[in-house]
Amino acid sequence: MSSIALPDPDPEIVGRRDQIVKDLVAISGAESVIADDDGRRAFETDALTAYRQMPLAVVLPTTTEAVAKVLRYARANGIRVVPRGAGTSLCGGALPLQDSIVIGVSKMSRVLEIDYENRFARVEAGITNLAISDAVAPEGFFYAPDPSSQLACTLAGNLGMNSGGAHCLKYGVTTNNVLGIKMVTIDGEIIEIGGTHLDAEGYDLLALVIGSEGQLGLITEATVRILRAAEGARPMMIGFDSSSKAGMCVARIIASGIIPVAIEFMDRPAIEVCEAFAKAGYPTDAEALLIIEVEGSEQEISDRLAYIASIAHELNPLSLVVSASEEQSAKIWKGRKSAFGALGRLGDYYCMDGTIPLAHLPHVLDEIAEICRRHGLSVANIFHAGDGNLHPLIMYDGGKPGETERAEAAGAEILKLCVASGGCLTGEHGVGIEKRDLMRTQFTDEDIAVQLRIKSVFDPEWLLNFGKVFPLDAVEAVLTRRTEEASLGTSEGHPAEAA
Structure with a gap:
């Protein structure tokens, strides 16, 4: 049983469900609408599986124009919309509401254009992350962001959460690798931001939209950077007798001026399972x-490996192994990429996502262990150590009364620790519902007010991915004020003022 509150459904919208489904079928075709119980159940949650709600209906469009029609209908009828990629969100970002339409982009997965000379690919947002690299690999290119779920996660979700991955230390996260997008607003207007080259003219709206978690519009296409693959790559494994020493090694490597492609961390529980x-x-x-x-x-x-080894030897590692073959390298990365799934064999876990300055890594790792011990829970740490993006996995048993709540409480303490250490609430998973009520830990009321105003400009009725990112009481205050000002005729045409 989760302690995180979900928004109350609108009974009037729920009561009109049958008519809404009929309208959606008329707009999108029966083959694109899922309305039966079994079909909707597949969309009732995402990878943050402690939370479940059945949506009103699910629509799986095949074109940008089809998405626009559904959004125009939703706006005209005051129906909330939840954008969805593959449902691999770990923060509840794709969790539906009982009075919402889920719009999934999984059927929009085509590669539309590849330009090797100018190093870009234009793709639909439902394509999986790994499929982009697969499409350009024959010509020696790749797409850099590589979340652990890259085999399943879609570009749509990566764009929504500004995902990273193991290799983001050198190549950056999603926002550093996207040149342009096509997005549909809640009005059903199709807009294009950016283009096929770096640094498009005007305001950097691309940076605003990427990482906005479906709050501003629904992205249907993107133009991404593709990079020439390196001549070669090789991993090494360094074992230490403490997490603190491993943390110190990471900090010293980065301080030396060397930027590896990736620096990944595992502690003993993760090592054994993987x-x-x-x-x-x-x-x-x-x-x-x-x-x-x-x-x-x-x-x-x-x-470079020799230089890194010299840094590690100053900390007396237990072992230091350099991969001797492509087969060994593949196994090393298979273990890391499969870590979350492998740990699932032990039971339930709550995967956190905070970021800290590297200098604080040894202290924060010790504190994470103490926080989980105090809550009577164990923890496994697997994360992108090079950029301080932590992923503590808090182990718990969801079948035992109170354990889910204890895991959430421990997770909240860990995220507050990250902020107190000079970091932030999220590195790549997003805020969703998981961190929504912690936003004031990092942001002042004035900071949040500015974000609410931006949201209101793009989505005046707050229909897009409602209940995510922003504290519910702050959203309720915005909506109440809007209603009062609308009744007085003072906010019409000025959605930003209502925030």
């Missing part, structure tokens, strides 16, 4: 493991 799954040769006697990958020519790789 080794049992991947048979990658992880050091099961270690308390912490770093997977560090560098790329370049063979000489560059050898020189």
Whole structure:
């Protein structure tokens, strides 16, 4: 049983469900609408599975124009809309509401254009992350952001949450690798932001929309940067007898001026489970493991790995292994990419996502362990250590009364610790409903007010992904004020003023 409140449904909208479904079928065709109980149940949650709600209906359009028609209908009838990619969100970002239409983009997965000379690909937002790289790999190119769920997650979700991945240390997160988007507003207007080149003219609306979690519009297409693949790459594994030493090693590597492609961290619980799954040769006697990958020519790789090894040896590692083959490298990364799934074999877990300055890494890891111990729970740490993006996995049993609430309480403490350490609430998973009520931990009321005004400009009736990102009491205050001002005729035409 979760302690996070979900918005109350509008009984008038729920009562009109049969008519709404008929209208959607008329607009989109029966083949694009899911309205039966079994079909809707597949969309009642996302990867943050402690929360479940059945939507009014699900629509799976196949074109941008079809999306626009559904959004125009929703706006005209005051119906909330929840955008959805593959449902791999770990913060409840794709959780439906009982009075909402889910619009999924999974049927919009085509590669529309590839331009190798200018290094971009134009794709529909329902394409999976890995499919972009697969499409350009034959010509020696790749798409850099690589979340662990890249085999399943869609670009739509990556855009919504500004996802990163293991290799974002060198290549940046989603916003650093997108040149332009096509987006449908709640009015059903189709707009294009950015283009096929860097630094489009005018305001940087692209940066505003990417990471906005479906609050401003529904993205249907994107133009992404594709990069020439490096000549070669090789990972190394370094085992330590404490998480603090591993944290110090990460900080020293970055401070030295070397930027590896990736620096990934695992603690003992994660090492043991992932080794049992991947048979990658992880050091099961270690308390912490770093997977560090560098790329370049063979000489560059050898020189950089040797320099990193010299830094690690100052901290007396238990083991240091450099991959000797492509097969071994694949196993090393298979274990890391499969870590969340492998840990699921142990039971339920609550995956957090906070970011901290690297200098605080040893202290924060010790504090995370203490927080979970105090709540009577265990924790496994797997995260992108190079940029301080933490992913503590709090282990709990959802079948035991009170354990879900204890896991949430521990998670909230961890996120507050991240902010207190100079970091932030999220690195790549987003805010969703999970961190919604913690927004005031990081932002002042004035900060939140500005964000609410921006939201109101794009979505005056607050129909897009309602109940996510912003504290519910702040949203309720906005809507109440809007209603009062509308009745006095003072806010008509000025949605930003109502915030």
